[in-house]
Amino acid sequence: MKNRDERLIFEKSVSGRIGYSLPKNDVPGIEIDSVFPKEMLRKAAPELPEVSEVDVIRHYTKLSQQNYGVDSGFYPLGSCTMKYNPKINEDIASMDGFAQMHPLQNPICSQGSLEILYKMDQYLSEILGMEKVTLQPAAGAQGEMTGLMIIKAYHMSRNDEKRVKIIVPDSSHGTNPASAALAGFEVVHVPSSESGCVDINALKEVLDHTVAGLMLTNPNTLGLFEEDILKISQMVHDCGGLLYYDGANMNAIMGIARPGDMGFDIAHLNLHKTFSTPHGGGGPGSGPVGVVKKLIPFIPAPVVEKEDDYYVLDYDRPLSIGKVKSFYGNFSVVLKAYCYIRIMGAKGLKEASTAAVLNANYIRKMLEDYYDIPQNRICMHEFVLSAKKQAEKGVTALDIAKNLLDRGYHPPTIYFPLIVNEAMMIEPTETENLETLDAFIDAMIDIAIRAGEDPQGLKNAPKTTYVSRLDEVKAARSPKLAWGR
Amino acid sequence: MKNRDERLIFEKSVSGRIGYSLPKNDVPGIEIDSVFPKEMLRKAAPELPEVSEVDVIRHYTKLSQQNYGVDSGFYPLGSCTMKYNPKINEDIASMDGFAQMHPLQNPICSQGSLEILYKMDQYLSEILGMEKVTLQPAAGAQGEMTGLMIIKAYHMSRNDEKRVKIIVPDSSHGTNPASAALAGFEVVHVPSSESGCVDINALKEVLDHTVAGLMLTNPNTLGLFEEDILKISQMVHDCGGLLYYDGANMNAIMGIARPGDMGFDIAHLNLHKTFSTPHGGGGPGSGPVGVVKKLIPFIPAPVVEKEDDYYVLDYDRPLSIGKVKSFYGNFSVVLKAYCYIRIMGAKGLKEASTAAVLNANYIRKMLEDYYDIPQNRICMHEFVLSAKKQAEKGVTALDIAKNLLDRGYHPPTIYFPLIVNEAMMIEPTETENLETLDAFIDAMIDIAIRAGEDPQGLKNAPKTTYVSRLDEVKAARSPKLAWGR
């Protein structure tokens, strides 16, 4: 059954086959050549595949069989919150009445969709402890970009033009500095302290009147809650900067603590993480951004407002940073998250975070005798271990990851955060049951033991997958990025 | 990735877990104990699994991964017409407006569904060359049963009570004699001639006034068109019997010839074969039955009729054999077949049959040097080869089938029809492309060559499947048919 057909869809093409079904052209035909000057017209048709419907379905079905999703099994990819995606959300997002809507329809005939946007602003504001949320950003990184532009706009509106720096911890996600740079800031990294949190002294050193803001995820990428958060926010605010919250790790603290209360001024959420919308093999996601009151004027336009019982799109926002993306964001992703919140309720969200934290700590405890855990104390929804003991024997985090593949697991995130050697970042989420955790723990322990006994035996993994280890160097050195090119 | 979790869903159950989401009971509650006497109430709750939603989805997703469907690849299962199932049909059958209909609704509010039934009667009548079609039977076998009951009712209505025999060829499908027996007939088998068709002389011998009818599939299960069909029907009619057409092989002759024109009085179709509705891992199917004019009074009630522009259900049919199944048949299957016919049209159906016949003959020709083909002449949509040459070396049809599994194919039907030794019945259908046929042919040839060179090497197949050959004898000898029993 496990035969892999290596052919590309192009390589299955046979001239003359068709897979489409289209209505006949029922209007009087026109001569295309007579309408368009010859030089406008294509000489050679694009070489799209010529295949029948069954070929399309089989091709992509086979491809799907070479892919691993959350429904395939455990997916403890740290920082990614790969929780189960409830099926009802998919069903609702597929309803014609939501999916088949043009964004520029008269609001009089899109009140249903506008209500979803309006309500989500309210829900997410409450969850974040913020005043207002824009749903426009398409993902976390774009949320960051949006937030940073708001920071810029805010300082500019106060004619505070010297604020050119954004501070990010060295444990931060790559999108943080990348977004800051794109938004026109200078990026300043601060090191983490011994305890894995922001080094307050180091922070103090870089804080001055050129600081526009600080970006922080809390719990941070080591899975630790920044205990000094109130002090940090005080310090940043004191020097006139704003605090940006990278909400990728919000799954630890829903209903337990709120970035707004911690002193953050801006925060994004990853609906495709915390709010259970599926990740689609890489997207689409959604990265709503919440702000405190004083920053509301700057958020992207339009904003959905309610006038009496009627929803309107408010474009008239003179201080707005403008648009970061077409229209109103990834609506159908927002809709799925809406459904999730409606079914979970306040208590459900809190329970989710609690269970996520319990599960992470359970794995941490069970593995502590086998792996080095740099910060081995109570963690939040994830923790980072180091395979350095194993690496000494020649078994790297990568090898461990590949061995997990053979045991039916998606491996944890590896080599992130950058501040931990041979990092493996494990985030089980709350949707996994204890048997799954136990089986994964057993696999990890078994690998650790084998790494001691027979390190070489672990180097050939994976063996049960459709392909074995792939040559990434070759791919980058002489890039082949498209068929026939 | 190919880890098999052997546990049953029951074995994944943990007390206290839930996977359901139900509205709260919002009416005043009542005490069940006070309403029902104690002895009516269950002492121990049924041991259904206690699992969460993700467990349900993962469990059945994993199971699905251990199954092979038409979308997985080539499925030349003879007599089963495993053609591709167009996706649009699934979409339409899933529409709430069809799926969420109660069968006993006032016809005034089910006109849409009734129209489908009405039109399908017309379409299928035309395709069969019959006068009227009942859509009630749920599958081919039930269609046969229905047809046989009609035969009985017809003879009885003429007070011709001595007709107790039904004749079936020895190449017939098992459901034919089984249905005849259930309908209260005596079954008489007639042998096939040298040429694989009904032996006219043998038939002559059994024809007398006790014969109620003859059941025939045409093309027959060897994939051969009964060339003498007109003679046969003449003979049966002459002795007062009726002719029943088993339409399982209709995919050979849509738009090319019609059972009605051949002299058949009754015919069933397998919508789940010829009309591309998916087989569901064993069902549901649909086995509509068409009849000639004189038999219309006997078909099951109700019948959908059109009065002006309004569809009604006519129950007032005094001669009807009654109901063979609840309501109007497997509506959603009928609906999918309706969609198929609408998209194919008359020319498309004919093209389908033509291509199906071409494909079968191509494989036959390409394999004739490697396998024994008892009737090696132009076949219809399928043909039967015999692995007897291979069997002499110890490689049976079963072994060949299991080796095909390792090469990614669903094997042909084996050991049917019973009249061919080591039979392998190959039906490619029209939805397969030439590359697929060629690759399958290569696999068959390779197996044939290996059977000569290293027969033992073929005995361990399959090796790449989730399980290896299963002990069927053990299963039947000490049946374990349910968990915990």
Place this chain on the structure above:
Amino acid sequence: MLRSPYIPMTGEEQQKILDVVGVKSTEELFSAIPEELRLKEDLKLDEPISEYELKKQMQGLVEQNFDQSWSTCFLGAGVYDHIIPSTVKHITSRQEFYTSYTPYQPEISQGVLQATFEYQSMICELTGMDAANASLYDGAVALYEAVILASRYTNRNEVLVARSVNPEYRKVLSSGLKYSGIEIKEFGFYHKDKTDNDSDSSRTGMINQESLEELISENTAAIVVQSPNFFGIVEDIKTVAEKARNAGALSIAVCDPISLAILESPGSLGADIAVGEGQPLGLPMSFGGPLLGYFAVKKPLIRRMPGRIVGETVDSEGRRGFVLTLQAREQHIRREKATSNVCTNQALCALAASVYLSTMGKEGLKEVATQCINKSYYAYKSLVETGQVSKVFDSPFFREFVVRPEVSPQKLNEELLHDSIIGGYDLSGEYPELEGCWLVAVTEKRSMDEIDFFTGKVRNICQGGISVEE
């Protein structure tokens, strides 16, 4: 050559195949078909249309249907409007399941096989029986098969069937048995009719044990009782089973699977065979099909069962696996001596039921059953309280009950349609003795608001108020 997205063959390929096969034209391929039989013209079908046009047309058609996504259904009578969890469709639409054939090749069919084994197990759990088959077409056909089994097993030819068994089932039974040599004898139920005095026992709606007793003889192959019966009333299966056993006959219980979360199982009550309709277990009503006939028996009858059966076994390496088993019973081996003619069954529906039962689980199914009871009792009381409908029976019921409204059920139902309500079942047709009676089903899907709206409308209509669209 016509081109179709479903037929990959190109003109060139067609020519290549013709060459290989050694014929000149596609017509020649069909030369075995007598000339006079070969159609000269195209079939007279509607002109083909594209996928999108079809969808559009179908959208037009469904607008003529009242479907239960927007109307409110109080109709049951054997097919019920229950909540279907989202998991069901997501699983049954996996191509590996829905596009596969009957699992003849077990090594690549463990998915369907294990799922069916689990389905059989769940049916055994619900019914308290020892074994179940892989499914039959529907509950009515399952009953027919049960009677055939009983007659063959006991070598007797009379079957006693309660009149309170679903009329649809009795019709299928009577047509199926017409030429089988098995005779059906019906026995009645207690109800109040014009000649009755108002004694308590005369209005239970349960089977009339005396008239049953009168019919029992040494020819009795089986006694068939349904519980909850067609009127929603829970029957005394135990007594029936005893009577059958004493008479050397089998007892066949037709049971609603949801009710078995709460009601004692037919197995525990002594029934030999349990059959019924699995549609409430996660199947849409689908205008009556596909449905799902379940079939379960006690141990001695296992090898007599009709249809496919999946059994556990091991593979050559000793791993657990599943196969179709006891095939010696079946048509493809035993031909006219088979226990049944069933070949294709309702496998995907059985899968749906398994996913439903797994999702609901032990507690969820009980909750569904409890809400059915709560809500149907609430509706019953509310209706009676309107003063416009009267009680008919006085026994405990499950999900469905009979009342007699002041206005004829037919008229009532017609009026209710104006408010997008699908009213109850009019018993007048099948039960002249219950002329004017109305069978109302209330599942867990109905909210209190819906029930209140419904009873309010019933009151209005009965009081002669005309329903206006709101």
Place this chain on the structure above:
Amino acid sequence: MLRSPYIPMTGEEQQKILDVVGVKSTEELFSAIPEELRLKEDLKLDEPISEYELKKQMQGLVEQNFDQSWSTCFLGAGVYDHIIPSTVKHITSRQEFYTSYTPYQPEISQGVLQATFEYQSMICELTGMDAANASLYDGAVALYEAVILASRYTNRNEVLVARSVNPEYRKVLSSGLKYSGIEIKEFGFYHKDKTDNDSDSSRTGMINQESLEELISENTAAIVVQSPNFFGIVEDIKTVAEKARNAGALSIAVCDPISLAILESPGSLGADIAVGEGQPLGLPMSFGGPLLGYFAVKKPLIRRMPGRIVGETVDSEGRRGFVLTLQAREQHIRREKATSNVCTNQALCALAASVYLSTMGKEGLKEVATQCINKSYYAYKSLVETGQVSKVFDSPFFREFVVRPEVSPQKLNEELLHDSIIGGYDLSGEYPELEGCWLVAVTEKRSMDEIDFFTGKVRNICQGGISVEE
């Protein structure tokens, strides 16, 4: 403990974990969070509801939406109502695709990786470029990224943007570039306004080459042109590309992918970067999101591309396989020096586009494009023939055109809603110079009947007739 179908942990298990972890309560787990930050009360959200109730509520909501399954859409302006073949959803709803993460582990992600590689290849085929990335959020963002690339590549800080580029794109561009040091200069298009004399060239709707030329300088990093432009008019990409090349700048073409089945590709015409919106390729309009930004470049720019890129390679046994490649450009490695900050993209939308393009194939896409032309020209002529709308431009257009009706577009659109028609885009807001102009899109999905009905209604409304519901 709260029980949820999405959280498997039972009370017992919670206790077990607490014991293992060595804390007494779940509160203690959170002791790192300062006491004053820990919420004392539940979040103020709406009360949770069940799956079925949610679905019911959502059905209520969509009744307030006009969706294109029953209304008729003549609105485009960047998002189009095309026919989506059934294959798309069947594939994208395979869990293996939609529930997986970015393919960081290639050995278990060949599905997404190969599909993305094929997507990149198809984009290259359509655009005539050498390489494409794995997707960006939408066309507007893709344009923004293209401009960033051009500025960094050329080390220049001015970008010249045609005013006939989609205003939504220009807005995203201008907010994105606000603090980047890159300046946007807009150049206009030929149109007839009050001051114009009626010369031919003044109403082409194409870019004003002279005003473009005036803006070109040694600071010009890129010239951005859209074709078909916002008014549906096919632009002369070639001349723009030449001008850019001559000025040492890059040319960026924003192209509709469907049009590229028929129109010459930007690659062949000399553009350096092609970007655009992939939504027409099988994505539902989804109220504007998710969309699909495609991004393709000529060879020299490959290592400058933003976002994920999939490349072909071999595994340790020499078999072909696919991986994320050129990662040294990306944020997780290069951090603030990355070519872009993109991490999560629109992978599933790219998959949908691939399935769409495979289903349509070479011929099908051409047929779609041809019908778009035929039907939009038919609608254009029909509208003009009513005598109630006048022509605005006189150049060849694709799928979309501008007319000036006698009645304001706003009023017209409002009236058309009564007949479930979603009318065209009112240009008055974004283009004061086109006050009263109406941008009408007609895809292959519109039938002649629908177009005739539409033009009839437009005539009526313009003539002052009041639309009555039929």
